[in-house]
Amino acid sequence: LLPWCFYVVQVETIESRCLELFGRDYKYSVIHNTNGEVCGHYPRQIVFLEYECTDPHKDRFESTVQTSKLQDLVNRSKMARCRGRFVCPVILYNGKHICRSSTLAGWGELYGRTGYNYIFSGGADDTWGAESEPEVPEDDSARNGDSQLFDKVRGLDIKLLRYLSVRYICDLMVENKKVKFGLNVTSSEKVDKAQRYADFTLLSVPYPGCEFFKDYKDRDYTAEGLVFNWNQDFVDAPLTIPASFTKNLNIDWSEYQSWDLVQQTQNYLKLLLHIINSDDESGLLVHCISGWDRTPLFVSMLRLSLWADGAVHASLGPAEILYLTIAYDWFLFGCSSGSERQARLEAVREVFLAAYSSTVGLKSSAPSPSGAISGLLEQFARGVGLRGTNSIV
Numbered sequence: 001l002l003p004w005c006f007y008v009v010q011v012e013t014i015e016s017r018c019l020e021l022f023g024r025d026y027k028y029s030v031i032h033n034t035n036g037e038v039c040g041h042y043p044r045q046i047v048f049l050e051y052e053c054t055d056p057h058k059d060r061f062e063s064t065v066q067t068s069k070l071q072d073l074v075n076r077s078k079m080a081r082c083r084g085r086f087v088c089p090v091i092l093y094n095g096k097h098i099c100r101s102s103t104l105a106g107w108g109e110l111y112g113r114t115g116y117n118y119i120f121s122g123g124a125d126d127t128w129g130a131e132s133e134p135e136v137p138e139d140d141s142a143r144n145g146d147s148q149l150f151d152k153v154r155g156l157d158i159k160l161l162r163y164l165s166v167r168y169i170c171d172l173m174v175e176n177k178k179v180k181f182g183l184n185v186t187s188s189e190k191v192d193k194a195q196r197y198a199d200f201t202l203l204s205v206p207y208p209g210c211e212f213f214k215d216y217k218d219r220d221y222t223a224e225g226l227v228f229n230w231n232q233d234f235v236d237a238p239l240t241i242p243a244s245f246t247k248n249l250n251i252d253w254s255e256y257q258s259w260d261l262v263q264q265t266q267n268y269l270k271l272l273l274h275i276i277n278s279d280d281e282s283g284l285l286v287h288c289i290s291g292w293d294r295t296p297l298f299v300s301m302l303r304l305s306l307w308a309d310g311a312v313h314a315s316l317g318p319a320e321i322l323y324l325t326i327a328y329d330w331f332l333f334g335c336s337s338g339s340e341r342q343a344r345l346e347a348v349r350e351v352f353l354a355a356y357s358s359t360v361g362l363k364s365s366a367p368s369p370s371g372a373i374s375g376l377l378e379q380f381a382r383g384v385g386l387r388g389t390n391s392i393v
Contacts, residue, residue: 015044021323027051029047038075041334043333052092070163077160079110092312100296102289102290103186103287106177110153147194164283166283166284169201169202169287171237172294172298173188189202202240203241206239212228227257227260228261241253245271245274245278251267251270269305272284291333
């Protein structure tokens with residue numbers, strides 16, 4: 001394990017390289033998070049992409065979001081999400097924001113964090129600022145303390161989502177709520193009792209977490225034929241997708257529990273690509289529980305697939321886009337210290353490798369300047385020694 005000072009230098013080098021790669025194609029701003037004051041598990045420099053800046057003659061899709069307003073909403077809404085991992089825009093596609101986060105925090109985490117903030121702010125908790133009116137008002141005489149707190153923090157989370165023009169929320173959890181020791185430690189939009197998120201299009205697309213990928217490793221890194229056990233007691237989130245999306249993809253979604261890892265990953269990615277291409281104005285949020293295994297998995301595949309189609313990061317080559325997605329989407333959005341990051345990276349390594357193994361046969365939908373996503377994945381497979389029975393085509 002590297003001494004802390006060497007680790008910091010290493011991270012600074014990675015951050016600098018990521019900023020340089022983002023700057024090739026985008027005008028961007030940075031939300032400074034040097035000491036984890038915004039979120040202890042997010043990059044020290046959180047990139048906000050404003051608009052593409054490569055071709056002056058091309059129609060420019062420009063975000064309407066102001067960085068100062070965004071940062072204010074982030075600071076006030078972050079407690080709504082597990083571990084403070086707030087809704088963060090990470091990909092700008094045709095003026096639409098593709099975002100990532102963790103799931104909604106449960107009452108235990110909310111009360112713990114609000115109490116901590118109150119004590120260490122000298123008894124004055126100004127987390128929510130002056131504008132703290134809930135988005136979903138209820139009869140004051142009817143609601144209890146829990147409901148008031150949820151109204152406040154989730155109302156601010158909704159404000160942030162709306163400010164980013166996010167309409168679609170893709171929940172990768174296999175649970176409705178994460179339960180530990182008999183307690184609900186997290187929640188999710190799909191089971192919010194007050195239906196605060198009813199104005200959003202919610203998609204429940206359950207995908208196994210990093211624990212499942214031990215089986216993938218034990219099978220000599222072969223994803224074909226590896227099927228998740230949907231009969232486990234904690235698995236209670238069914239696949240729920242609006243008919244407007246399912247009818248156009250020629251996929252039998254009723255068979256999802258019989259899909260192996262290859263089919264499941266391919267079909268979910270096709271769904272996400274269909275969503276972001278079906279609406280010219282609205283963005284997408286992708287999240288799992290903590291937002292550091294399944295979430296970067298699909299964010300990374302979206303970034304690579306859109307790049308392969310020439311739609312994002314158009315000036316980057318294969319090695320550069322791979323560096324960017326591994327360094328930014330995975331490493332810098334990990335944990336706050338070197339030891340924590342290393343532990344998490346080891347835990348999600350099988351998820352990462354399996355994901356790209358699982359894109360066997362998935363090709364870009366339009367000509368790519370670099371030979372489509374298939375060539376990229378083949379290069380990636382050779383570079384990391386990925387093994388499997390099928391070649392990547």
